[in-house]
Amino acid sequence: MHIEPATEATARGAADVLTEAFVDDPVYGYLLEGADRRRRLDRFFLGVVRTALGPGGVVDLALDEDRTVLGAAVWSRHPAPPAARLRNLREGWRMPLALRPRGVVHLRTYLRRTAPYRTPGPHWSLDDIGVSAAGRGRGVGGALIRHRLALIDEQRAIVDLDSTTRGSRRLYARYGFRVAGPAGTEAAPEATIMVRTPPEG
Numbered sequence: 559m560h561i562e563p564a565t566e567a568t569a570r571g572a573a574d575v576l577t578e579a580f581v582d583d584p585v586y587g588y589l590l591e592g593a594d595r596r597r598r599l600d601r602f603f604l605g606v607v608r609t610a611l612g613p614g615g616v617v618d619l620a621l622d623e624d625r626t627v628l629g630a631a632v633w634s635r636h637p638a639p640p641a642a643r644l645r646n647l648r649e650g651w652r653m654p655l656a657l658r659p660r661g662v663v664h665l666r667t668y669l670r671r672t673a674p675y676r677t678p679g680p681h682w683s684l685d686d687i688g689v690s691a692a693g694r695g696r697g698v699g700g701a702l703i704r705h706r707l708a709l710i711d712e713q714r715a716i717v718d719l720d721s722t723t724r725g726s727r728r729l730y731a732r733y734g735f736r737v738a739g740p741a742g743t744e745a746a747p748e749a750t751i752m753v754r755t756p757p758e759g
């Protein structure tokens with residue numbers, strides 16, 4: 559297994575693995591309520607991945623020897639550099655379309671409720687991480703997280719994320735993330751915002 563940044567050519571594979579990973583996720587279940595969820599989730603993640611390929615983010619891919627995509631992680635910089643705005647407009651339209659008006663309202667509600675726990679100053683976010691069903695529990699997710707944190711630590715930057723399940727919270731805690739506040743809904747009571755400050759030294 560090795561890790562490399564996704565490109566336009568591999569964006570589709572990254573979106574596919576994220577869709578597979580999040581199809582039963584409780585928070586995405588709340589955001590993408592209603593029929594035809596898998597197809598909408600796929601459109602949503604294609605928007606997420608293609609937006610993050612621009613100057614405001616990065617997508618890391620974990621690949622098998624035969625280049626099968628095992629996992630993907632989407633990271634973004636805050637505040638986004640001005641050059642990212644055009645990319646967001648060009649690629650980000652897929653997200654509201656996938657969410658539909660009801661999902662956009664749910665997303666706004668979720669972001670408003672979790673805003674007090676998010677990092678106010680410059681920081682990185684781990685927006686989404688997913689490993690294929692067959693690849694889970696074998697260290698792929700951990701490898702993706704370690705890989706990018708090593709680079710972010712060179713910038714001494716804070717990182718935050720939304721943890722949607724108790725299992726993922728355990729994984730993030732291993733890499734120094736601490737719970738900053740609750741993010742749960744009725745459908746996803748375990749969801750939390752987590753923050754990691756760069757290690758000393």
Ligand SMILES: CC(C)(COP(=O)(O)OP(=O)(O)OC[C@H]1O[C@@H](n2cnc3c(N)ncnc32)[C@H](O)[C@@H]1OP(=O)(O)O)[C@@H](O)C(=O)NCCC(=O)NCCS
Nearest residue numbers: 579688689694695696697698699700721722725726728729
């Ligand atoms: C969470 C996820 C990215 C972790 O990747 P992974 O390659 O399975 O993780 P690793 O093998 O490096 O580490 C395993 C740890 O991940 C966590 N984990 C969370 N969900 C898991 C799952 N469905 N299967 C296996 N491990 C999971 C556990 O803490 C586990 O440690 P444990 O065995 O001590 O319980 C992956 O399991 C996944 O895609 N899950 C579905 C999507 C998801 O929940 N994404 C994160 C949303 S915040």
